[in-house]
Amino acid sequence: MFESAEIGHVIDKSTYKAEEAALREALLEVQYELKQRGEFPLLLLIHGMDGAGRGETLNQINEWLDPRLIHTAAFDAPNDDARERPWMWRYWRELPAKGRIGMFFGSYYSDALFDRVDSKTNRDAFDKQLFDILRFERMLANDGVLVLKFWLHLAEDKQKKRLKLLEKDPATAWRVTEADWKHHGQYSRIKNNAEHMMRLTNTAYAPWLVVDGEDANYRSLTVGRALLQALQQRLALDHVWQARSDVAAITPPADNKLLLESLQLDQAFSKDDYKQQLEALQGRLNGLTRHPKFAEHSLVLAFEGNDAAGKGGAIRRITQALDARRYRIVPVAAPTEEERAMPWLWRFWRHVPGKGKVTIFDRTWYGRVLVERVEGFAETADWMRGYYEINDFEHQLRDNNAIVLKFWLAISADEQLSRFKSREETGFKRFKITEEDWRNRDKWDDYKVAVCDMIDRTSTSAVPWTLVAANNKYYARIKILTTICEALEAKLGA
Amino acid sequence: MFESAEIGHVIDKSTYKAEEAALREALLEVQYELKQRGEFPLLLLIHGMDGAGRGETLNQINEWLDPRLIHTAAFDAPNDDARERPWMWRYWRELPAKGRIGMFFGSYYSDALFDRVDSKTNRDAFDKQLFDILRFERMLANDGVLVLKFWLHLAEDKQKKRLKLLEKDPATAWRVTEADWKHHGQYSRIKNNAEHMMRLTNTAYAPWLVVDGEDANYRSLTVGRALLQALQQRLALDHVWQARSDVAAITPPADNKLLLESLQLDQAFSKDDYKQQLEALQGRLNGLTRHPKFAEHSLVLAFEGNDAAGKGGAIRRITQALDARRYRIVPVAAPTEEERAMPWLWRFWRHVPGKGKVTIFDRTWYGRVLVERVEGFAETADWMRGYYEINDFEHQLRDNNAIVLKFWLAISADEQLSRFKSREETGFKRFKITEEDWRNRDKWDDYKVAVCDMIDRTSTSAVPWTLVAANNKYYARIKILTTICEALEAKLGA
Structure with missing residues (x-):
């Protein structure tokens, strides 16, 4: 805040x-x-x-x-x-x-x-x-x-x-x-x-x-x-x-x-260092989710970020460390017809994990104050109350012993452009780039303001945002895994 | 409620x-x-x-x-x-x-x-x-x-x-x-x-x-x-x-x-009985306001009722029993210019008594849900929230150790008519009857509904309404004084 x-x-x-x-x-x-x-x-x-x-x-x-x-x-x-x-x-x-x-x-x-x-x-x-x-x-x-x-x-x-x-x-x-x-x-x-x-x-x-x-x-x-x-x-x-x-x-x-501008997006980190640390961190994370005390908690990971910032890659490095029976990935796109018929937070409430479980949201409830705000899908009064409602939601999770971690993966406009281009050129990655991604890019500045407001209004010491410099994907993945392990260790006393 | x-x-x-x-x-x-x-x-x-x-x-x-x-x-x-x-x-x-x-x-x-x-x-x-x-x-x-x-x-x-x-x-x-x-x-x-x-x-x-x-x-x-x-x-x-x-x-x-209709308005009570009991009750009340424990409390008396129901007479019988330094009568009429410039409850908050003191309101904050509702002076949304705001106000008083008693003095339409007429005929009482009183009388039924809603929505066990059958003024005064004495005794353990 x-x-x-x-x-x-x-x-x-x-x-x-x-x-x-x-x-x-x-x-x-x-x-x-x-x-x-x-x-x-x-x-x-x-x-x-x-x-x-x-x-x-x-x-x-x-x-x-x-x-x-x-x-x-x-x-x-x-x-x-x-x-x-x-x-x-x-x-x-x-x-x-x-x-x-x-x-x-x-x-x-x-x-x-x-x-x-x-x-x-x-x-x-x-x-x-x-x-x-x-x-x-x-x-x-x-x-x-x-x-x-x-x-x-x-x-x-x-x-x-x-x-x-x-x-x-x-x-x-x-x-x-x-x-x-x-x-x-x-x-x-x-x-x-x-x-x-x-x-x-x-x-x-x-x-x-x-x-x-x-x-x-x-x-x-x-x-x-x-x-x-x-x-x-x-x-x-x-x-x-x-x-x-x-x-x-x-x-x-x-x-x-703006807050985002104070983030140093380029971080040096070699592939070798990455490989070495990745294995150790994945082992550490796996152990933590098997810790007897974790059975009294749950873990909610929320991923947001610029398009092509590497959310999917980061999430895969996490799930590689988890027992398939313990986690669930929830990809968030436009709401379904069923979801549109309910109060807007309903589609996230339905995925709240039970004890000992991990839920990873690939894009989240923050769409309310990002895309819905920037694109005008929600009226001002509605996305404004979203901050309050989101805080309320997350603190209910947290009061129920959930460990809630939110990551914003930030890349520069230049880095995004080169990733978009390489996606278009690489056959198996082509599905990852759409007209919409190019359109979003045009609103880069609007999104930047919305992201900063979002962080100011919804980052609390109990449910903090972690800003991740993601121009270097190795650095970003290690930062995310480290943050998760440290948060679990602090909570579990492990 | x-x-x-x-x-x-x-x-x-x-x-x-x-x-x-x-x-x-x-x-x-x-x-x-x-x-x-x-x-x-x-x-x-x-x-x-x-x-x-x-x-x-x-x-x-x-x-x-x-x-x-x-x-x-x-x-x-x-x-x-x-x-x-x-x-x-x-x-x-x-x-x-x-x-x-x-x-x-x-x-x-x-x-x-x-x-x-x-x-x-x-x-x-x-x-x-x-x-x-x-x-x-x-x-x-x-x-x-x-x-x-x-x-x-x-x-x-x-x-x-x-x-x-x-x-x-x-x-x-x-x-x-x-x-x-x-x-x-x-x-x-x-x-x-x-x-x-x-x-x-x-x-x-x-x-x-x-x-x-x-x-x-x-x-x-x-x-x-x-x-x-x-x-x-x-x-x-x-x-x-x-x-x-x-x-x-x-x-x-x-x-x-309607609730009001379940009240038996005519009550037999002789003037002799009244005189005898009045003196005893006034003595009792005086003693209670001098009780050492009363210094930790305050007393707020709220009087509402049909026009000519005898509020003034009842209030006088109370103040006769009180030390002039301890009480204050607040007659409530249309708000002054100063009062209109403030949130509506402000004009009542300013008269909240300190410890050991008595404030008697002759008409009250309930005007919001009575006259302002019936005459259309307040919009529906505004008088509706009045119930909530009034409850909030009274319970703040009560949580601060105030004893809050609310009296509705009810007379029949016939009794009111005969009192109006006698007021018009008696010189020194003539100032008590105005055109407005006659106009209010035309809206008798609207007021009745508003009064019943008011009682249902604002009478709580902590801050109750007392309905007083007031066709017989002797009965009404004794009932009011008794209610006050009993409430004080219960609170002070006297």
């Missing part, structure tokens, strides 16, 4: 300055339209890691916009008045009126998250609180409130650096509190629980936006643009807002730097 | 026969249209108390409709295949395809409910499961599935009678199992948890329908009509179904017998 926010987004000063003036003017304009029309309020929740610039973002927004029309509320520990009343009371009190902007620094999410991080609640109680929040936000949305939730992110090592830097300078040392260091010590606990929280509360009508908080220019521009876009989109609606069908669009990174 | 299902609905044989033939034909007709159009499936969940006729209902539907197009699935304890997979897997497997009807005898709701009843789960884990269900049904609804959930009800004493009757006859004795008697012993635990479950999962797109199960004719007609109405309504839509905005209408009882 935080992948794209950790690849180091930067916007240089001159680019920033050039855009800031226009952005500011546009923001002021929509703010006045919001005020003048007085039809709905905007509620902004600012959350994130310590040191990721939450306070600065709040100040920036107040500086850019007309602060007289912004109501800022910071929530720390509840006071007596609040403690005597239901949990949500103090948030109700600070809600913005129609035409206004409310900005919450911390919110009910902080209560839920830190009660969990500090073990004041167990996982069920945490989920119950998230359920409370979901109902609250659904009610706000139904009453017309536009809700935007920002998570400003900062990787663990960068957080440490930032806190040390601030401490060193006498002018900023006061900014670093004991709580900051305490939270730094809890970093992975905060991250994992925040991820769970955001997964369950990321709705179309009140979406989470994860922003890389390291570079101030990037952070400000991203937040400002998202704000502008959300307000413009809502103000431009020619019908009454409906929480179900009107969804927020996804904003691309302000510096146009 | 079960109020209207416990007032003894009966439909005689000849009425039943007369209607059954037409209903059956109409049902077959919509079933074929459903099949022919093949646009969406219908999923029926049949739940309820033991002995309330769940099996009979299932058979009845299979008899009325074309059973070849109905897929019936009964869910008992999960088998090995199911136990190895996520909880929801076995329900996914039995989902009906587009154009078909799926009927579940027991479902994921039974799993959640009985795990809680048998204390296998605690309250948080129960809520988490309900949250899982809510997401599942939202997904179904978004994918077009029409979901109807029936709860066939039977009061505790009637359940006992039914089980004994079945046992006595050798021909039916086999129907009564040990599990039935076990559930009978858990009756109130099942009822309370079912109520909680239905409250949290009663959505506009997948509503619960509570049906009095005692009389077979009434039960069958009610279920059949609800089915017919839901299918007709959906098939008649001239746009693609949207889970957010298209809602199921509320079906009136098949015998047109």
Whole structure:
């Protein structure tokens, strides 16, 4: 979920300055339209890691916009008045009126998250609180409130650096509190629980936006643009807002730097090394699937990737290591008539493996947010809810002890072209290349954006995506087998 | 929630026969249209108390409709295949395809409910499961599935009678199992948890329908009509179904017998008795609000009723017993401009009392589902979600230790007329009667239906409605004061 926010987004000063003036003017304009029309309020929740610039973002927004029309509320520990009343009371009190902007620094999410991080609640109680929040936000949305939730992110090592830097300078040392260091010590606990929280509360009508908080220019521009876009989109609606069908669009990174582009696609790996390691890995994998503890688990492998990225070859290297009675390959193409008559996830649910079994999906449920999105087979509202539904599906598998691993096999456009050509030239491979493959290639950039969104919204620490550089197929196969073996070993304690 | 299902609905044989033939034909007709159009499936969940006729209902539907197009699935304890997979897997497997009807005898709701009843789960884990269900049904609804959930009800004493009757006859004795008697012993635990479950999962797109199960004719007609109405309504839509905005209408009882009509409005009570008891009750109430334990609680009194039913007089008899520093009366009229700019419940949240305090609402948040419904001030989808939002609000108060009591003061149309006239004749009471009161009177029947729906959908054992027969104001005031004192005593252990 935080992948794209950790690849180091930067916007240089001159680019920033050039855009800031226009952005500011546009923001002021929509703010006045919001005020003048007085039809709905905007509620902004600012959350994130310590040191990721939450306070600065709040100040920036107040500086850019007309602060007289912004109501800022910071929530720390509840006071007596609040403690005597239901949990949500103090948030109700600070809600913005129609035409206004409310900005919450911390919110009910902080209560839920830190009660969990500090073990004041167990996982069920945490989920119950998230359920409370979901109902609250659904009610706000139904009453017309536009809700935007920002998570400003900062990787663990960068957080440490930032806190040390601030401490060193006498002018900023006061900014670093004991709580900051305490939270730094809890970093992975905060991250994992925040991820769970955001997964369950990321709705179309009140979406989470994860922003890389390291570079101030990037952070400000991203937040400002998202704000502008959300307000413009809502103000431009020619019908009454409906929480179900009107969804927020996804904003691309302000510096146009995509996660996939940070992957080094060419990796050196010789055929000899490959042969040697392959045998060892296959033996290791075979042993792991025979491990007595594996009988309490199942393994779900999901393969996606560019056309001709080598999914089939990689899958064969896995099945060679498996007992034929234990595994099943499910090739996913267009849904059958029977499948089209059912809710869309049904065709994947039917292949959920039992204990001790392995199911390998060659293409998967991610078609919903890839091909169906890019080709327009599904409406925006439908593929948008797909992220939520997919997360829900995978976490149900995982809560049932399944080990779920997802691989994206990435090749470059050039590599794909040469593979396409060689397929056309090689008789027995000719069936592998179709008109559709060439058509998909034309939409290379659209797919790239869809893949990055997919990874950001569905990679969680419990059910992660593994990005596989696949220009070199030997490297890719070894990487995949190693990932599977390591995940099994970690789970089985083997 | 079960109020209207416990007032003894009966439909005689000849009425039943007369209607059954037409209903059956109409049902077959919509079933074929459903099949022919093949646009969406219908999923029926049949739940309820033991002995309330769940099996009979299932058979009845299979008899009325074309059973070849109905897929019936009964869910008992999960088998090995199911136990190895996520909880929801076995329900996914039995989902009906587009154009078909799926009927579940027991479902994921039974799993959640009985795990809680048998204390296998605690309250948080129960809520988490309900949250899982809510997401599942939202997904179904978004994918077009029409979901109807029936709860066939039977009061505790009637359940006992039914089980004994079945046992006595050798021909039916086999129907009564040990599990039935076990559930009978858990009756109130099942009822309370079912109520909680239905409250949290009663959505506009997948509503619960509570049906009095005692009389077979009434039960069958009610279920059949609800089915017919839901299918007709959906098939008649001239746009693609949207889970957010298209809602199921509320079906009136098949015998047109309303809860309010079961109330005996005239009650004998002399002024002398009143004076005597009033003083004692006021003293008792005063003492209770000074009880040391009351400092951990608060008291929220909600008054609704017919115009001129005597709310003001009743409230005065309460406040006479209270320390002025402890209570506050909130008269609720049309929302102010400030209030209209906020989500609708905001104007009630702002008056939530702190610990040791009493807030008396003279008219309440129930205006949303009464006047706003009847006068068309709110759209159907909006007042429908009001039930859910009101329940949520009140249960947040209650979870925060508030004692919430709701009173409906009911008078007859004749009594109201004579009070209106006497108000017009008495100088100092003249301000109490307006044109609007006369207009409301014209909509007497609409209000009656709205009041009954309101009570059915918002009276829970934790936050109950008290229906007060108020033709005799002395009786009404004593009843109200007694109810308050008893609720306080129960809560404070005083």
